[in-house]
Amino acid sequence: MPWPTTRRVIGTKVSRLDGPEKATGRAKYSYDINRPGMLHARILRSHYAHARIKNIDTSALEKVPGFRAFHIIKNAGAECRFAGDEVLAVCADTEEHAEDCLRAVRVDYDELPHAVKEADARRLVAGQGTLGGANNPANTQAGGDFATANFDAQAYQGTSHQIEGTYGAPVISHQCLESHGLVAEWNQDQSELTVWASTQAVPNTANQLAQNFKIPAARVRCITHYMGGGFGSKFGPDIQGTVCAELARKTRAPVKLMLDRAEEVTVGGQRPSAYGTVKVAGNRQGDIRAFEVDCYGSPGVGGGATVNFNLLPYVYVTVPFIKRRHQIVRMNVQTARAMRAPGHPQNCILTDQALDDLAAAVGINPIEMRLRNLPPNDPNALKTAPNTYMARRNSIYRSQIEIIRKMCDWDRVWHPPGRGDGVVKTGLGMALHTWGGGGRGPNPTRITISADGSVLVQSSSQDLGTGQRTVAAIVTAEIFGLEPTDITVQIGESQHGPSTPSGGSTTCPGTAPAILRACEATRAAFLAAIAPRLNNAQVDDLVIERGNILNRANNERTPWRQACARLGQNPVQATGDWAAGLSDQGVGGVQVAEVKVDTETGVVRCTRFWAVQDCGLVINKLCCESQVAGGVIMGVNYALFEECIYDRATGRQVNPDMEFYKLGGIQDMPQIYVHMMDMPERGVIGIGEPPTISTAAAVGNAVFNAIGVRVEQAPFTPERVLAALARRK
């Protein structure tokens, strides 16, 4: 069944089903679960950025009131490779006593050399590395090297203008408000484990725990009814999950282990830094011929790229001559985790800001610059998949740019860089983004219709705050002629079967088709069941319309509840799973920031913001717009406030908190104007990630437009703005 062409509920603004529960504090998140006899666990962590454990002395634990058990995570001789690395866990009857237990453990370390700044880590050659292991390999490794054929000979031929600039952004933290953690509880004979975990991957978390404890997957149940933010950092039980379950097993009691704020910031996930030198060259009209980038960034102590290497330059992928080099710089801080569009915001910062600098050098409007250099619609894709991003990217961006140009009154407000009057200068800046998204299975969804007319939808998929629960209700209500509030949705329990993790903006496109197909199957079963009991109607004559079952043969209408009553003791149940054709992937978006820069204090305020987002078939307009505005706000934080600051001497983060790690409040955020460019013919596309990608670059370009000088590194703090202004003079 395709998506209905006329839609009564889908695409409208529907308030979240669980909104009242959440807004009044009644919703129980993992952090809120209190079980009878529950113990509290805490983790002892290395204070050193790099050290070898000499000795662990737990002898004083027995004397601590309330102490129950401990579990050693790293034994003597093992290395801790960043400040925050786990050493041991304890549990006690109260949180207070668990804290006391941490203080009672004595760990001796041999300190080893560390590096927590990219510049320091880059200097360390083989033999000097600070990552531990045999022979101390270098902290750096190649992350990619590419050049278009004949780049050196031909790239700059015939170009009239060239700029070279440096751009970048530091390591930042996910800062999920609900920290990572869980409550773990075993049954009486310890053959079954239940966890209430804050996770973006409910079945995965259960499965991993089953593996770790060598028990059948069916014997582990993960429950995540509500979840306080993940942004890519919560895909499994993590060390604390396994440790918590282990302590619960040892003590035969439920145990809660939630990270505190300092732990959340230092071990709960980071977005890697990215810094680069970029050269762009083009002709007098603004056609770019050469794009050259040499960049590096740090994914922390583990490996992994910090940009999306193959998408440099970002969006403008058809620039004729491209050269790119990336270096991965490992240092003694936590390993990076996926964070809302991994690599893309960094790519956008490295590309779209350089583009504006070239536009300024050429002396043309940045909009003109973008229109000239957009990649063309892909002729092959046009033939095979005419609705996709590849087939339509040029048309999509072109129309989005025209829309946003009017929305923000660009032609009136924009001025050449640095031309504003007065002390407080206003600027406008634009940036473009793209993202894959796209759904897949398995996401089996089961629907049950009972004789009382109630409709139950069940799947294990989780609601991270995206409105997933409401998505299920909207699609189901549409097909059964009901209202979303008539539908009961049970999600976030691994017992409901497999589901895909909520990463990469795939949840809505992965589940909505499954829900639709479950509706289709259940509807068929339902009509077949009631037809004989509706005056022997023919199944083919029955259609479901709003609130009624219509028999087209005699125009008789039976209200929904009455029709369901004919089911008697036999509820109807069917399942459906994801299938291709109902979802799609690949979106484009354009954003414009307006900033006011105080040239005396260096303070940047983002005052207004416009976002045009391509998104396929919208299921819930309300939550869709919330996602876009939320992505923009996360991007404004990235642009203006956020930075994990590591101390060179101690190797520790100096701001693992929410006071010196800045996040904007309501008064710091712009008024945001969202335009959803929906294309229902493409099916459902996830948009959790795309709207946060280009925000920081747009803000950076707006600052450049305001003051006429590039602030090289985000966050664009007063200090950096003043330094940039001083450079201009």
Added chain:
Amino acid sequence: MSDTKETTGLSRRQFLKGSGAAAAATALGTAAAPGALAAQAPAAQPVPGMGPAGVKITLQVNGRKMSSTVEPRVTLLDALRNYLDVTGCKRVCDRGTCGACTVLLDNKPVYACSMLALEAQGKEIRTAESLVQGAKLDAVPAAFVRFDAQQCGFCTPGFVVAMKAVLEQNPKATPAEVEKGLAGNICRCGTYEQMRDAIYSLCNTKRGS
């Protein structure tokens, strides 16, 4: 420590004195010298020592009396969440910067993470859970729901309580005044734009473009 009149039953100063004053004061990094502390303490009336073992406390929460035994060091937030199972107030930063733990204490918004449970005795504590009677939602959370001013929702009860406090104190508050009242709260999902829709509707003001 300032000399403003303490309004709680047990002042912080009395508490420190009663529980081994000088050492505690230094440990907490307070500026007052032991001498000054002693000189300023009210004469006579020794305050009974408390802790470190648990003491029985009774809190008035959402119109109900709730009792438990907690150590004196337990914050109001932890007493509510860990000992009384009132979990609408959330623990996020645990040091007075994010507002997720906001509760009303005698109608005033406070960070429950930054106050001891003992000090909250005898006061009327209201959490977000009080803003619904049966199926009837208070206007503030109702506006959050209607305008989708929440995503993950973990910050939301704190915002709801803070906003309720502003509007109770000044039912004629302007949207700018309400925003100011929310300046002590942080949302990571970025719901401020939708929150503004909720604020304008609660202030009966039309939002300009």
